[in-house]
Amino acid sequence: NITVKINNTEVTLPAGSTILKAAEKAGFKVPTLCYHPDVHATGSCGICVVKMENGKMVRSCNMKAIDGKSYITHDEDLHRVRRTLLSEILAEHPQDCLVCRRSGSCELQTLAAEFNIRTNTIPRRVQTGPIDRSCAVVMDMKYCIHCLRCVSVCSKQQNVGALELVGKGRDSRIKPVGGGTLADSPCVKCGQCVAHCPVNALKENEAFNPLYAALANKDLYTTVQIAPAVRVSLGEEFGFKIGENVAGKIYAALRRLGFNAIFDTSFGADMTIMEEATELLHRFKNNDNLPLITTCCPSWVVYLERFYQDMIPHFSSCKSPMMMTGLLTKRYYADKKNLDPKKIFNVAIMPCTSKKEEIIRNELAQPDGLEDVDLVLTTRELARMIRQAGIDFANLTPEDPDSLLGEFSGAGLIFGATGGVMEAALRTASVLSGGNLERLEFESIRGLDDIKETKITIDNKEVRIVVTHGLVNVQYVLDKIREAKLNNQETPWHFIEVMACKGGCVSGGGQSYSKEEQVRERRAKGLYHDDEKLALRMSHENPAIKEIYDHFLDAPGSHKAHELLHTYYTA
Ligand code: HC1
Ligand code: SF4
Numbered sequence: 309n310i311t312v313k314i315n316n317t318e319v320t321l322p323a324g325s326t327i328l329k330a331a332e333k334a335g336f337k338v339p340t341l342c343y344h345p346d347v348h349a350t351g352s353c354g355i356c357v358v359k360m361e362n363g364k365m366v367r368s369c370n371m372k373a374i375d376g377k378s379y380i381t382h383d384e385d386l387h388r389v390r391r392t393l394l395s396e397i398l399a400e401h402p403q404d405c406l407v408c409r410r411s412g413s414c415e416l417q418t419l420a421a422e423f424n425i426r427t428n429t430i431p432r433r434v435q436t437g438p439i440d441r442s443c444a445v446v447m448d449m450k451y452c453i454h455c456l457r458c459v460s461v462c463s464k465q466q467n468v469g470a471l472e473l474v475g476k477g478r479d480s481r482i483k484p485v486g487g488g489t490l491a492d493s494p495c496v497k498c499g500q501c502v503a504h505c506p507v508n509a510l511k512e513n514e515a516f517n518p519l520y521a522a523l524a525n526k527d528l529y530t531t532v533q534i535a536p537a538v539r540v541s542l543g544e545e546f547g548f549k550i551g552e553n554v555a556g557k558i559y560a561a562l563r564r565l566g567f568n569a570i571f572d573t574s575f576g577a578d579m580t581i582m583e584e585a586t587e588l589l590h591r592f593k594n595n596d597n598l599p600l601i602t603t604c605c606p607s608w609v610v611y612l613e614r615f616y617q618d619m620i621p622h623f624s625s626c627k628s629p630m631m632m633t634g635l636l637t638k639r640y641y642a643d644k645k646n647l648d649p650k651k652i653f654n655v656a657i658m659p660c661t662s663k664k665e666e667i668i669r670n671e672l673a674q675p676d677g678l679e680d681v682d683l684v685l686t687t688r689e690l691a692r693m694i695r696q697a698g699i700d701f702a703n704l705t706p707e708d709p710d711s712l713l714g715e716f717s718g719a720g721l722i723f724g725a726t727g728g729v730m731e732a733a734l735r736t737a738s739v740l741s742g743g744n745l746e747r748l749e750f751e752s753i754r755g756l757d758d759i760k761e762t763k764i765t766i767d768n769k770e771v772r773i774v775v776t777h778g779l780v781n782v783q784y785v786l787d788k789i790r791e792a793k794l795n796n797q798e799t800p801w802h803f804i805e806v807m808a809c810k811g812g813c814v815s816g817g818g819q820s821y822s823k824e825e826q827v828r829e830r831r832a833k834g835l836y837h838d839d840e841k842l843a844l845r846m847s848h849e850n851p852a853i854k855e856i857y858d859h860f861l862d863a864p865g866s867h868k869a870h871e872l873l874h875t876y877y878t879a
Contacts, residue, residue, distance in 0.1 A: 310375035315382065327358055327368035327379055336381045339390060339419055341397075342455035343369040344504055345825045346810070348464060350456050354393050355419070357386060365389065391423050397453050399430040400478075401507075408451075408508050413821050415506035416453060437481065442490045443668060444497035444513055444661040452482055452509040458501035465810055467780040468611070470495035482509075494614060496779075498607040498808045499661030499686075499817015512661045512686050512818060516693070519683055522653040523566045530653045531641075532562050533571040533633045533713070537659040537724030537813035538687045540834035544820040545691035546701040550827055551834035556706020558657075559714075561694050563707060571637065571713035573656065574720035576629030577732065579636070579856070580604060581719060581847035583626045583873050585737040586865040588803055592766060597621050599789060599801045602729050604628040606666035607808035609877070611779055616786050617879040622804075625874040627680070629723065630656050630663060631672060632873055633713055634680035639872060640860050641713060654681045657690045659724070659816035662808070671875050686818025715852035718748075718839030725832035726777035726812035727753035727760055730805040734764055734773070735846045741766045748845055754836070756811060756828060759784060761801075774801040778810035 311320045312327075314334035321333055326349070331338045342353040351367035358368045359380040373379070380386070398420060405411050440447040456473065459482060463469040470493040472485050484493035502510045522528050539555035548554055555572075562570045588600050601622045603609050612619055627635070634656065638649040656663065663684045666672070672680065685693070694701050708714070719732035731750045738745050743765065753760040753775045760775040776785055785804060792799045809816050811828030814835070824830070839845060847853065861869045 310373060312373045312375065313378040315380060316378070321373075323375070325373055327366070327371050327373045328356060330373040330379070331358070331368060331381045338368050338381050339422065340369055341394075341415060341419060341453070341506060342457065344457050344506075344823055346465065347457050347460040347504065350460070352454060352456055353397070355390050357389055359383065359386060387423075391425065394419055394423055395425060395428070395430050398425065399428060399432050400435055401453065402434055402450055409511060409514075410508040414508065433478075440484070440489045441513060442495065442497065442665075444664040445490060445495070445499060445502055446511050446513050447484075447490055447509065448511070449481060449483075449509055451507045453507055454480065454482070455506060456482075457504040457506070458482065458510055461500045461504045462495075465778050465780055466496070466498055466500055466808065467783065468494055468496055468498075471501060496607040496610045496614070496808065497662040497665045498779075500809060501817075502661060503815075503817045503819065503821065512689065513664060514689060515664070515683050515685055516689070519655060519685065519693075522655075522683070525653075528651055528653045529568045529647050530566070530655065531569040531571055531637050532567045532655040532657060533573045533576070533630065534558055534562075534657045535573040535630065535659055535663075535724065535813060536577065536721050536728075536835060537816060537819065537831065538657050538690070540724070540814060540831040541659060541687050541819040542691060544822065545688070546694075548702070549830075550822065550824055551830035551832075553834045553838050556708070557701060557704045558690075559709050560704040560707040561699050561701055562657075564699050564704075565693060565697055567655070569637075569641075569710045569713075571633055572709050572716050572720075573629050573633050573658075574716035574723065575713045575850070575852060576631070576633030576636075577720035577723040577729075578717055578847035578850045578853050579632045579873065580626050580629045580729075581732050581736050582853060582857070582864040583869060584624050585733050585740055585847075587624055587626065588733065588737055588771075589741055589766065590865065592769075592771060592802060599799050599804050600624055602805045603877075604723070604729060605662075605807045605809075605813075606660070606669075607662040608779070608782075608806045610662070610665075611782075611808065612806075613877065613879070619786060619789070620877050620879055622789075623877050625870075625876060627672065627873055627875050628666065629720070630658065630666070630684075631680045634682075635872055636856065637713060638678055638680070640856055644712070649678055653683070654679070656681050656684045657687065658684050659687050659813045659819045660809075661686060661817045663818075671877070687816075687820060688818060691820070712852045712855065715850055717847055717850045718842040718845035719847045720850070721842070722835050722839050724813045724835050725754070726756070726807050726810075727775045727805065728812065728835065729807075730773060730775050730803070732847060733803070734762075736848050737766070737771075738764055739846060739848065753805075754832070771803060772801045773803045773805075775805040777807040777812055779808050782806050
């Protein structure tokens with residue numbers, strides 16, 4: 309440990325801690341801009357400067373605190389330097405705060421207000437450049453402040469490297485690699501660059517116009533589903549604690565927005581588990597294309613298709629819970645309610661930008677042209693809609709979702725956290741294979757370790773499982789499998805869960821902006837906590853699922869189930 313003084317307050321903290329951390333511990337908030345706890349601190353903006361004993365100014369975000377030393381975080385000199393640095397950034401920034409999407413959540417705007425900057429003291433030199441619009445992510449680099457968080461998260465956490473800094477000094481620009489657009493680059497649309505952008509330079513491709521048109525069209529029957537992870541993040545936009553499950557208020561808000569039926573993707577998660585657990589048991593018994601790899605994360609699917617094509621046969625053929633919920637709305641619910649499926653408009657609220665691309669994948673298109681899901685909005689977009697509609701979210705009385713596709717088990721709920729899909733599958737696979745589960749919780753595959761392992765027993769044989777998240781971690785797993793295959797050895801695992809984003813969907817690229825270090829743990833906790841409270845905690849116990857198999861799909865893995873709920877992947 310080390311002991312340092314921050315503005316005369318003594319603090320002790322682990323050796324190697326930064327001055328910024330020491331200040332935080334001492335109760336002082338040093339302003340930061342380029343810093344984000346998830347990414348390597350570059351210190352590029354300089355706003356976090358502090359003074360050492362000799363008066364020298366250093367950047368506190370990436371400078372280690374030295375044992376026995378004293379630091380000043382706030383005085384007139386520091387205030388002046390920070391203000392000048394901010395003014396320089398503002399001189400190059402559009403300053404159209406009145407109409408900017410990030411107004412209210414922009415870190416630059418917040419700092420300008422905190423520093424009471426009311427006029428431009430430095431000649432304006434606003435950047436220009438084209439807007440690059442992919443189906444999921446939009447880049448508008450005139451807003452860019454060169455913090456490099458996007459470049460860092462894309463290369464270090466996601467291992468994609470779709471963005472690079474081109475040029476030098478004031479004329480440098482962040483661009484998609486290869487000189488083309490984002491769509492031409494290796495980008496997998498995970499939206500982590502968006503979630504880490506402090507300003508309006510990177511954002512989701514908003515889908516409000518078609519949605520408002522659909523809601524206003526009285527010929528259409530509009531349905532909406534919310535993903536598991538949305539409920540433990542949306543509340544943050546309205547003053548609730550991180551991880552607080554506000555599902556009941558979300559259902560109530562969606563009803564007030566005018567949707568005809570409110571469903572839950574956790575229902576589809578239960579359905580996915582029925583199919584995927586059956587697929588696992590089948591493949592395991594026949595030693596066929598093991599390991600089985602989960603495919604509900606669309607960025608992960610694209611990443612594997614692009615960089616590990618030899619692994620495609622290992623993919624689960626199950627559609628994602630979002631697509632299953634959408635499909636069963638039009639193919640089962642419509643029939644039950646006597647609705648024309650062509651007049652149903654399915655919306656999905658997702659913690660993810662990549663889901664906007666998933667719904668337009670060719671192989672998911674139906675021969676009769678009926679889309680499973682018509683439109684995807686992120687958690688952040690839903691928050692904007694709720695505000696635009698004047699809904700008093702914080703004071704709404706919680707409501708229930710609609711039957712039938714609003715019914716789910718705890719297993720369907722925990723999908724939103726890394727390890728959750730696997731835990732849900734293991735609960736059901738164990739029971740379906742005649743096993744006995746003493747505990748429903750698989751603690752060893754919960755939490756934020758990069759690689760998590762467990763095993764279960766099926767037919768007296770060990771089924772080995774691995775879970776990973778954050779694309780940078782999949783290389784280790786996939787390389788081990790390749791190596792085993794090359795040497796004709798049994799692969800180290802039989803079943804693999806991968807989520808592209810660190811922490812899983814709770815920290816997806818469409819979730820509320822957050823710089824809180826514990827954000828992933830707190831949101832995941834919200835899901836696990838609610839799983840424990842539910843009476844039904846295994847997918848096969850969900851009565852809605854039973855009804856649909858009994859009346860429509862025959863049985864898990866049936867011909868009909870395959871025709872509707874499964875897909876295929878090609879290199
Ligand atoms: Fe996810 Fe999934 S868990 S992919 O992370 O399988 O987005 O929440 O909706 O489809 O259920 C996301 C979350 C989500 C699907 C489910
Ligand atoms: Fe990189 Fe993901 Fe952003 Fe694409 S969406 S540029 S892969 S961080």
